Amino acid sequence: MTETSWQPGCPVPIDGVEPRITLAHGEGARLTRQLIDAEIRSRFRSAPLAPLPDAAHVEETGGRIAVTSDSYVVSPLFFPGGDIGSLAVHGTVNDLAVSGAVPRWITLSLILEEGLPLPVLQRVLDSVARAASDCAVDVIAGDTKVVPRGAADGMYLNTTGIGTVIGSPPPGPQAIRPDDAIIVSGPIGRHGMAVLCAREELAFDPPPQSDSAPLTDVVKTLHRVADGNVRTIRDATRGGVSAVLHEWADASELSFRLDEATLPVSPDVRGASELLGIDPLYAACEGTLVAAVAPDVADQVVQALRRRPESAEAAVIGSAVDRTICPVTIRRTLGREQPVDEPTGAMLPRIC
């Protein structure tokens, strides 16, 4: 960024000592939450924003609609298991689904860098169209902007999703109680590891594959089987399962205890994560959810999820406990209990 980009007419002192945005502010972990709390929520205190960080529900004549918006800046644009186009659709559809809404419509806004080869744009748009069709959502409005060479990295997308709220959405993380079971719908950390390995051109064979996929049917199964005993559901994107549980610990004033032996991790992710020293708990998923459910329905839910191909490896990975000094702990396979820290961010930048 040239310093002059915001100088004309701008009295803000640019002196190098004031606080600045860092990559860590974008990673979905502690610094992101702090930035959002301090700068965003404080200014936009609309009631709907408060309980639902990713999808807002608004009352509309005759029903409720849910709204979510995300920008996608993933690098590289294409990675094993997906690309920026399918990722944008899946991410938006999943934010709506976990909030209790049926995704219906999305908007698509493009920021293109001058010089982007047209075939790259075409391939991404084809992918958006295919994913939207798979998810039964219509792309209904859009926008195209072009910035000069060097003012973007190929292309960025924004998708805003609108859905209709069906039935009663889950009450939210503040409803979690001690002994509630924590369930994941499949192997964790696949998207984050796939993007990281593609970006750094790490030649793992086979390369980790992103789990980018719609969660609509998984969420439906969860609600059908748990029937009112779902406390909250989240897609574990930036910051991975760890970030979700830290948020829930804050909201519920409880702690979470995980058991490493039960954590589903695919062999490709396990290999890459051991070599790179990155715990899959911190790596993003884009087609895997985390749910807190009442303990007595947990086994039933897992059995039902395992009958679906996209959640065949669903598992109970831990439970809520009374608040301890650590918001999240994990019992390692050798039996030792360790804290799961909340990273401040920046470990895996630009994975979505």
Place this chain on the structure above:
Amino acid sequence: MTETSWQPGCPVPIDGVEPRITLAHGEGARLTRQLIDAEIRSRFRSAPLAPLPDAAHVEETGGRIAVTSDSYVVSPLFFPGGDIGSLAVHGTVNDLAVSGAVPRWITLSLILEEGLPLPVLQRVLDSVARAASDCAVDVIAGDTKVVPRGAADGMYLNTTGIGTVIGSPPPGPQAIRPDDAIIVSGPIGRHGMAVLCAREELAFDPPPQSDSAPLTDVVKTLHRVADGNVRTIRDATRGGVSAVLHEWADASELSFRLDEATLPVSPDVRGASELLGIDPLYAACEGTLVAAVAPDVADQVVQALRRRPESAEAAVIGSAVDRTICPVTIRRTLGREQPVDEPTGAMLPRIC
């Protein structure tokens, strides 16, 4: 853009001879329309997208909602009369208003460049909050991404607006008939000239001021007075009044004849445009609309608009005529009739 940004895993040949995105593809004029027609509309043939380029209307239980989405990449971030924050709110509100909807909710997604001073972000967010409050819209959902230094130019915003459709929206440009009057709600080209002069640090005194403002009340007045005789309304953003009339000429298969003597142009814009050789017809407005209305209500509409401070200089600037060889012509003050060309773009990049 580094060429490698989309290479990993991407079989698209990058050989320098294939078509590439140019700045002109983002300017709202001919190349933008061609790109959207060829690449976007062809893939996303949802019915609602077709008639309304900027705001889609969808049937919802008990009513209709309108949806519009825009990314903002304006440079500089601050300019006389506004900034990227207020511009994003006004642009989104205006897209909804001219489509016949009452703006209700907006989403706000940020793409921040690493190193952006926090006070700059705060100033923009304050401006978003103020503009949203002025326009009576709630910011209900959002997202924050950070890209590394050099991968954005300070910050980009995306706002998606949702409104409720009230009454019957105007039928659209295909309903324009010969002799219909073309009305503008105020002086043209102010936003484009303000941003250009701020970016290039041209020291005009006084500097051209952007007209960035909500058009909701102007649109209401127009509908109330013209009562069913409004054919179509547009906010004349990228490409200015010229781009709007060229689109309407295509849709209606008519031509438009303007009269330069009636065109409202503010003294600051007139001075700058004469010196720079830029016709205000091509420069963007962000708080000024163009409307086509039946000829017998035109004077009444203009009188009513002039009673509002934000449209005190409203005027009939021309009329629709049977199709001639030129889609848009203007009678210059010396009496000569000249074609108004449709620029391919790139004259005023990044004005919104």
